[in-house]
Amino acid sequence: MLKRWRIRILLFLAVLGPGFITANIDNDSGGIFTYSNAGAQFGYTLLWTMIPITVALLVVQEMCARMGAITGKGLSDLIREEFGLRMTFLLMLLLVIVNFGNVMTEFIGIAGSMQLFHVSKYVSVPASALLIWLLVVKGDYKGVEKVFLAASVFYIAYIITGVLSQPSWHQATVATITLPRGSIWHSKSYIYNIVAVIGTTISPWMQFYLQSSIVEKGVTAKSYPASRLDVVIGSFFTNIVAWFIVVACAATLFAHGMGAIQEAADAAEAMKPLAGRYAFLLFAVGLFNASLFAASILPLSTAYTVCEGLGLQSGLDGGFKDAPVFYWLYTLLVAGGAIAVLFVPNTRLISMVILSQVLNGVLLPLVIVFMLLLINRKDLMGEYVNSRWFNAVAWLTAAVVIVLSLVMMFTGGAG
Amino acid sequence: MREKHSTHASLTLLLGTLITNQQGRVQGRLKDVAVATGPAAGKVAGLLLKTQDGPRLVAVKDVLQTPAGTLELREDAVLQPLRGDENLLLLQQDVMDRQIIDVHGRKVVRVNDVDLQWFAQNGHEELRVSEVAVGLRGAVRRLLKGVMPRHSLESFAMRFRASIIPWEFVDLIEVDPARRVKLKIEHARLAHMHPSDLADILEDLPQQERDAIFVSLDEGVAAEALEEVDPRLQKSLLESLDSGRVADIVEEMDPGAAADLLAELSDERSEAILGEMNPEERHEVEELLEFREDSAAGRMTTDFVQVASTVSVADAVRALREFDGDAEAVTVIFLTGHDDVLEGVVPLSRLILALGETRIAVLSEPRVISCHAEAHQDEVAELFDKYNLHSLPVVDSANRLVGVVQADDVIAFLRARQ
Numbered sequence A: 001m002l003k004r005w006r007i008r009i010l011l012f013l014a015v016l017g018p019g020f021i022t023a024n025i026d027n028d029s030g031g032i033f034t035y036s037n038a039g040a041q042f043g044y045t046l047l048w049t050m051i052p053i054t055v056a057l058l059v060v061q062e063m064c065a066r067m068g069a070i071t072g073k074g075l076s077d078l079i080r081e082e083f084g085l086r087m088t089f090l091l092m093l094l095l096v097i098v099n100f101g102n103v104m105t106e107f108i109g110i111a112g113s114m115q116l117f118h119v120s121k122y123v124s125v126p127a128s129a130l131l132i133w134l135l136v137v138k139g140d141y142k143g144v145e146k147v148f149l150a151a152s153v154f155y156i157a158y159i160i161t162g163v164l165s166q167p168s169w170h171q172a173t174v175a176t177i178t179l180p181r182g183s184i185w186h187s188k189s190y191i192y193n194i195v196a197v198i199g200t201t202i203s204p205w206m207q208f209y210l211q212s213s214i215v216e217k218g219v220t221a222k223s224y225p226a227s228r229l230d231v232v233i234g235s236f237f238t239n240i241v242a243w244f245i246v247v248a249c250a251a252t253l254f255a256h257g258m259g260a261i262q263e264a265a266d267a268a269e270a271m272k273p274l275a276g277r278y279a280f281l282l283f284a285v286g287l288f289n290a291s292l293f294a295a296s297i298l299p300l301s302t303a304y305t306v307c308e309g310l311g312l313q314s315g316l317d318g319g320f321k322d323a324p325v326f327y328w329l330y331t332l333l334v335a336g337g338a339i340a341v342l343f344v345p346n347t348r349l350i351s352m353v354i355l356s357q358v359l360n361g362v363l364l365p366l367v368i369v370f371m372l373l374l375i376n377r378k379d380l381m382g383e384y385v386n387s388r389w390f391n392a393v394a395w396l397t398a399a400v401v402i403v404l405s406l407v408m409m410f411t412g413g414a415g
Numbered sequence B: 001m002r003e004k005h006s007t008h009a010s011l012t013l014l015l016g017t018l019i020t021n022q023q024g025r026v027q028g029r030l031k032d033v034a035v036a037t038g039p040a041a042g043k044v045a046g047l048l049l050k051t052q053d054g055p056r057l058v059a060v061k062d063v064l065q066t067p068a069g070t071l072e073l074r075e076d077a078v079l080q081p082l083r084g085d086e087n088l089l090l091l092q093q094d095v096m097d098r099q100i101i102d103v104h105g106r107k108v109v110r111v112n113d114v115d116l117q118w119f120a121q122n123g124h125e126e127l128r129v130s131e132v133a134v135g136l137r138g139a140v141r142r143l144l145k146g147v148m149p150r151h152s153l154e155s156f157a158m159r160f161r162a163s164i165i166p167w168e169f170v171d172l173i174e175v176d177p178a179r180r181v182k183l184k185i186e187h188a189r190l191a192h193m194h195p196s197d198l199a200d201i202l203e204d205l206p207q208q209e210r211d212a213i214f215v216s217l218d219e220g221v222a223a224e225a226l227e228e229v230d231p232r233l234q235k236s237l238l239e240s241l242d243s244g245r246v247a248d249i250v251e252e253m254d255p256g257a258a259a260d261l262l263a264e265l266s267d268e269r270s271e272a273i274l275g276e277m278n279p280e281e282r283h284e285v286e287e288l289l290e291f292r293e294d295s296a297a298g299r300m301t302t303d304f305v306q307v308a309s310t311v312s313v314a315d316a317v318r319a320l321r322e323f324d325g326d327a328e329a330v331t332v333i334f335l336t337g338h339d340d341v342l343e344g345v346v347p348l349s350r351l352i353l354a355l356g357e358t359r360i361a362v363l364s365e366p367r368v369i370s371c372h373a374e375a376h377q378d379e380v381a382e383l384f385d386k387y388n389l390h391s392l393p394v395v396d397s398a399n400r401l402v403g404v405v406q407a408d409d410v411i412a413f414l415r416a417r418q
Helices: A002-015 A018-025 A029-071 A075-116 A121-138 A141-153 A156-164 A169-177 A188-201 A204-216 A224-254 A264-275 A277-310 A324-343 A346-375 A378-384 A388-414 B091-095 B136-144 B150-157 B177-182 B188-192 B195-204 B207-216 B219-228 B231-239 B243-252 B255-264 B267-276 B279-289 B313-322 B348-353 B377-387 B407-417
Strands: B005-010 B018-020 B026-035 B044-051 B054-058 B063-065 B071-073 B099-102 B107-110 B113-121 B124-133 B164-166 B306-308 B332-336 B342-347 B391-395 B401-406
Touching: A002 A224, A018 A029, A018 A141, A018 A204, A018 A224, A018 A277, A029 A075, A029 A169, A029 A188, A029 A204, A029 A224, A029 A264, A029 A277, A029 A346, A029 A378, A029 A388, A075 A121, A075 A204, A075 A264, A075 A277, A075 A324, A075 A346, A075 B136, A121 A277, A121 A324, A141 A277, A156 A224, A156 A264, A156 A277, A169 A224, A188 A224, A188 A346, A188 A388, A204 A277, A204 A346, A224 A264, A224 A277, A264 A277, A277 A324, A324 A346, A346 A378, A346 A388, B026 B054, B026 B091, B044 B124, B063 B124, B107 B195, B113 B136, B124 B136, B136 B150, B177 B207, B195 B207, B195 B219, B195 B231, B207 B231, B219 B243, B219 B255, B231 B255, B243 B255, B243 B267, B243 B279, B255 B267, B255 B279, B267 B279, B306 B313, B313 B332, B313 B348, B332 B348, B332 B401, B342 B348, B342 B391, B377 B391, B377 B407, B401 B407
Parallel strands: B018 B071, B306 B332
Antiparallel strands: B005 B113, B018 B026, B026 B044, B044 B054, B063 B071, B099 B107, B113 B124, B124 B164, B332 B342, B391 B401
């Protein structure tokens, strides 16, 4: 009996790969902040978003994985071939700016979480930046994938934090499956938070990263079902973790009427007297892990995507001389992100992050529409084009995301 | 004949050009440029226009360049509607933004722009493709077209480094097999490349493109390239081929490499491939498949030159001439006695210096270093290191010669372990 379970667990783990990793990086510093803030400000009332978000994430990620497996090409390659250089260049430019904003957020998360342990940001940020930089110079895909998978397991920390915070399970469950009623819908800040939650869950760079990883792994049409399972498990796990973050903050910060927070580390700090030392510890460690994890993948994925799309030499085999744009872009993103967090005043930093989120709202609809156009092309996908019902769900997702992105831009611009 | 006179034009700047008739009335815009393949490769076969009545094809000799930068149709110009079966290679549709193989530079690159050349000859205009641009200059032209006036854009683009590949070194990739045949895309030039370079190119391409190239290679070239590619890729390359074709390729491979390859495949697949092979090659490969992969026998090849130790140098040279395998890999000749028992090793250099009538046994190394078929590969590597070997004979328990491990095989497994 025990042996059978062991085999089952091993089989389960063997399936995990790019899909699981990508979905997990989604709960990065920015994600944890958004979920914590949602819980702190609105208690359980935003939990209903979790189920539709899981479906949306699943649909979008599955399309990327499928395109990667069938065409053997990255998303930026496909966009370049089918929509031309100019469109690709525009997308890549937006992607670099948006991702630079994201990298800054990750370093804010690193600085914040380490400050909770009384480590100065002038130590933690440069040390992490160096570590990340070396990982790419020294690492290879197989080894790096294992490190990332191990890092993904650390997200369980949030599930435990959720349990330690002693929430009302009944209330949380009800709030997950029913919509809140009443005046809450008139709150501008509530709507803004819905948009933020969706925006942080489905971000454009993930689609590029996932599709390239699938290609890199050599997944083909034949071995695709395993990758689909990987994507499904990843999407569920990520949103279960997100659910527990919201619940943890709802049961502590919201229950004690503490309201909105400034950054993710604040949630951990505030939790200490309310849910005990362990909850604080797990939350802080989880935040550090998530930020470091995302800070290692984001710059790398950006450099890969840009070089692929623009037809420049990329990859880790050559070095600065063979792939100058790749290495410089990567280095500048890591170093720039770290330096900005250390030396730019906080208010300026926040406005930079907000700007990148607004551009994110422009980029995401473009990427999703391109994806949908590509995946329905018979000449590219053959029999693997979207089925009719899948298309319906996918276009609906796209429409919702587009409308919300526009709302986000509008409200973001209006302050 | 008037002197030939030529001007350059890039596809980016050419597309969208207005086409007028002699009275100056706009007939349409240039949508794409069709190029001939096969023997007349590079010659522009026609211009594809977007007109009010749909797409139309016009021959280059039927148009004139005007000083205003537009194109003017001659009086007797014929505008042909598209039938859909023309088999045209279209520059915008099939070349722009696609990956191509730079046969000269031996790498896969993406096309940013295509450069064309106008020739005015005997009052006729002729257009040829001169090169494809893959560097910054082409990219800048693409990005800024329509943003800057044409002339200033052209001079601005000149400030950037051009990175070009002459058309004769461009190998196009077409994934649709039927179209590949019609367009006469054959990849013949890839056969002249070093197998390792070809393997690198295959590794750089997406799966469909890779398969498209691989099926078009002849067995010998495919076999050599296959030996050099990453094992994971070997499997994927063979997936799209039927067992008969794979068998033809495997027969051309070094038996050691062939056995390694088949060991990676599923049992049914490798059985099916073996079933299609020549009995002789099949037997060799099957024997090698019996051994553990990390043993000396698992690393060895059965392609080597062996003569009886009683023969003369001239006989040995004859045996070398008749050798069927990869002659470049041979560095020594093995001497065997009764029942293939290993008795000596003669380096080729000694063979060349010796007189024809000399008995070959005299030339043999005084001590023959060999290893047992079941020895671990680490032991093999140690022997290579200790005795500075280029190749090592492998023997069975009765000291019979069964195969040879070459230095490059040792380097391969040592590197794979890093």
